[in-house]
Amino acid sequence: MKNPFANLFKKKGNTQTGATSKPQSSEKKKKSSFFDKFLKNRLGKSAVQGEEIVGVELTPHEIRLAQLSSNKSNQWVLEKFFVHEIKDLPENSLVLDNQDKIGDELKIALQRSKITTTNAAIAIPVTSAIIRVVTAPLMTDEELATAINSDSLWENLVQLTDNLNDYSIFHQVINRDSTANTMDILFVASKLSDINSYTAIIKKGGLNAVIIDVKCFALKSAIDQTNQIAGSIEESNLTAVLEFGLDENYIMILHESNPIITDIFIRSQDRNTLQNSDSQEEMDALIRRYTNQVKQAIQDFETKYEKRIRNLRVVSNLSNVDTYLERFRKNLVNTGFNLFDPIKDIKVPAQLEENIKYDNRSYFSTVVGLAFRKLDVFGYYKFVTAVKNINLLPNRDNMIAQKKAKVFSNFAFKGIIGGVSLLYVVLFGLSFWNIKTYNDKLVGYEDTIQTHELRVLENQKIQKDIAKIVRSLDISKSIRSNKSISFRVLAQIASAVPKRVKFNSIQYDGNSQIIIEGGAFGDQDILKLISNLNGKKLISQASLATMTLPDGNEQGKQTMKGFKVVCILENV
Numbered sequence: 001m002k003n004p005f006a007n008l009f010k011k012k013g014n015t016q017t018g019a020t021s022k023p024q025s026s027e028k029k030k031k032s033s034f035f036d037k038f039l040k041n042r043l044g045k046s047a048v049q050g051e052e053i054v055g056v057e058l059t060p061h062e063i064r065l066a067q068l069s070s071n072k073s074n075q076w077v078l079e080k081f082f083v084h085e086i087k088d089l090p091e092n093s094l095v096l097d098n099q100d101k102i103g104d105e106l107k108i109a110l111q112r113s114k115i116t117t118t119n120a121a122i123a124i125p126v127t128s129a130i131i132r133v134v135t136a137p138l139m140t141d142e143e144l145a146t147a148i149n150s151d152s153l154w155e156n157l158v159q160l161t162d163n164l165n166d167y168s169i170f171h172q173v174i175n176r177d178s179t180a181n182t183m184d185i186l187f188v189a190s191k192l193s194d195i196n197s198y199t200a201i202i203k204k205g206g207l208n209a210v211i212i213d214v215k216c217f218a219l220k221s222a223i224d225q226t227n228q229i230a231g232s233i234e235e236s237n238l239t240a241v242l243e244f245g246l247d248e249n250y251i252m253i254l255h256e257s258n259p260i261i262t263d264i265f266i267r268s269q270d271r272n273t274l275q276n277s278d279s280q281e282e283m284d285a286l287i288r289r290y291t292n293q294v295k296q297a298i299q300d301f302e303t304k305y306e307k308r309i310r311n312l313r314v315v316s317n318l319s320n321v322d323t324y325l326e327r328f329r330k331n332l333v334n335t336g337f338n339l340f341d342p343i344k345d346i347k348v349p350a351q352l353e354e355n356i357k358y359d360n361r362s363y364f365s366t367v368v369g370l371a372f373r374k375l376d377v378f379g380y381y382k383f384v385t386a387v388k389n390i391n392l393l394p395n396r397d398n399m400i401a402q403k404k405a406k407v408f409s410n411f412a413f414k415g416i417i418g419g420v421s422l423l424y425v426v427l428f429g430l431s432f433w434n435i436k437t438y439n440d441k442l443v444g445y446e447d448t449i450q451t452h453e454l455r456v457l458e459n460q461k462i463q464k465d466i467a468k469i470v471r472s473l474d475i476s477k478s479i480r481s482n483k484s485i486s487f488r489v490l491a492q493i494a495s496a497v498p499k500r501v502k503f504n505s506i507q508y509d510g511n512s513q514i515i516i517e518g519g520a521f522g523d524q525d526i527l528k529l530i531s532n533l534n535g536k537k538l539i540s541q542a543s544l545a546t547m548t549l550p551d552g553n554e555q556g557k558q559t560m561k562g563f564k565v566v567c568i569l570e571n572v
Contacts, residue, residue: 052119053117053210053374054080054115054119054121055067055068055121055366055367055369055370056106056122056207057370058095058102060095060098061085061089062083062084062086064083064084064366065080065083065110065113065115066081066082066364066368067080067081067117068368068371076225077346077347077349078343078352080113080114081355082113082355083355083364084105084108084109084113088101095198095201096197100204102201103201103203104204107206110205110206110207118208119375120207121210121370122211122212122213122370123217123218123370124194124195124212124214125214126214126215126216128190129214130160130187130190131186131188131216131261132186132187133174133184133185133186134157134158134185134187135157135184135185136157136182137182138176138177138178138181138182144185148171154169154187160189165192168189168212168392168393168394169189170390170392171186173185173186175256175258186258186259188214189392190214192394195212195392195393199212211370211375211393212391212393213369213370213390213391213392216250216252216259218365218369218373219243219252219366219369220259221369221373222366223241223340223342223365223369224239226346230344239254240298240312241312241313242294242313242337243314243315244264244314245315245317245318245321246275247317249264249265249290250262250264251264251294251297251312253297255301255307260301262300264290264294265293270289273286274318283323283324283327284327287324287327287328287331291331291332294312298335309335311338312335312336312337312338313338314328314337314338314339314340314362315340315363315365316360318360319360341361342364342368343361343368344361373389488538489514489538489569490506492536492537492538493516493533495532495536496532496536497529497532498525498528498532500520500522500525501519501528502520503516503517504519505518512568512569513567513568513569514566515564515566516564516566519562520560520561521560521561522561526547526565530543537570538570539568539570540568540571541568542565542566543566544564545564545565546563546564547562547564548562549562550562
């Protein structure tokens with residue numbers, strides 16, 4: 001079957017596509033496969049375990065924070081958990097309409113929660129996302145990338161109301177059918193303006209957004225992980241989630257990684273009923289309208305895929321949700337409605353027990369699902385568990401490339417340390433063996449004394465060589481550290497020097513401090529230098545440490561006062 005998109009993959013001056021390129025040799029494929037497994041198993045696992053990411057859920061009335069880690073027993077531990085109430089906002093407020101307020105409140109929440117990491121995973125509402133599964137002709141990864149880069153794929157398969165450039169887009173191949181010569185692609189998109197607004201809030205709060213998920217997929221992550229922790233035999237490819245509450249209402253069924261999302265409509269007066277009504281008649285009528293929509297969504301799925309859904313995981317922000325669950329069960333007798341508890345099988349330290357004492361802990365499913373997320377730059381989780389990594393961050397490719405470079409740098413540095421340490425052990429072992437051997441021979445041979453002395457000298461030379469190696473290692477550390485001082489910093493310092501000031505030395509401590517020593521003809525010249533340095537973008541603070549008077553006044557010559565200025569670098 002001819003690929004109908006083949007002509008769309010062509011680039012200027014090049015008609016070759018991934019499908020027509022020369023196949024790799026078996027040897028190259030083996031090397032490539034080995035390298036991929038090494039990256040994902042070794043580096044990937046190391047990178048994931050070394051990550052610290054805080055899940056952040058933003059609402060107009062609350063900010064929820066959660067941070068998880070995995071201990072030596074591979075048990076998930078709730079490291080941080082905090083709920084911060086936002087006051088003074090109207091009842092029907094929206095997050096994006098109160099960016100400055102919520103950003104300031106996020107900063108306060110982070111201080112009170114004592115969270116130290118700056119990497120954040122956030123989720124946008126389902127209503128802010130476009131989620132579709134599209135079927136395309138079967139393509140190689142290279143062909144798919146070419147089609148996406150040329151915008152031809154989405155223009156043909158996804159009918160968006162606005163220009164593609166107005167969206168942040170994520171895609172993932174969820175199924176390839178070689179028999180039908182087709183492939184299913186999960187398409188997730190959101191308006192760039194909305195994404196930028198959310199990242200602006202996160203930045204104002206003092207965090208860096210590294211993952212932007214969609215709320216429904218964050219819930220899926222929480223459910224999948226808790227199933228894995230509990231060793232549940234629930235069919236992973238058939239998970240049904242119902243979000244029921246004041247904000248969003250939908251049912252999501254995942255069949256063979258295909259998300260089938262159906263919105264559940266409720267009226268504005270229904271929201272008032274959920275919050276304030278004591279009328280049994282009003283609540284019963286609401287539940288009948290609600291369950292009829294849920295029933296229809298389930299029936300449509302079961303008819304199409306010939307599979308039964310007998311249980312729904314319910315997530316709700318209603319404090320009285322148990323009351324409504326009983327009504328759900330009466331209206332849908334063959335379907336179970338179970339309130340989801342995302343913290344049930346997570347180890348909670350004693351100091352956090354008070355923070356999670358809620359009757360309805362499904363309330364925190366989204367933020368816990370976000371806390372389970374890892375940036376996973378090498379695809380380790382996808383490689384070992386097929387976990388989806390939805391990320392709508394616009395600059396994610398550049399950010400991932402920087403994270404990879406950092407991992408490689410740390411890995412290489414550790415390799416140097418390990419190599420030098422091994423060399424030291426080997427050399428020490430050899431020297432010890434030599435000394436012991438010749439000391440034993442001294443008992444019976446007089447002439448071995450001279451030989452032993454020679455060996456001692458050789459050992460001393462070895463120790464000197466080791467000292468040189470250690471010094472070289474210290475130098476390599478210094479060189480690595482000094483990479484953080486860019487030419488931009490030095491250029492800014494140079495541009496800050498007044499005419500009547502000269503420098504004798506510039507010292508960098510390898511961390512965040514630069515010490516400048518020099519001389520100036522007057523106090524005003526020194527003050528001018530400090531003022532100029534404080535005005536530079538990359539210097540957060542410059543201050544006078546010491547000032548010395550000239551040693552003497554030679555006849556006919558103007559002397560200079562000595563000074564020492566300390567500069568603190570920005571974000572180092």
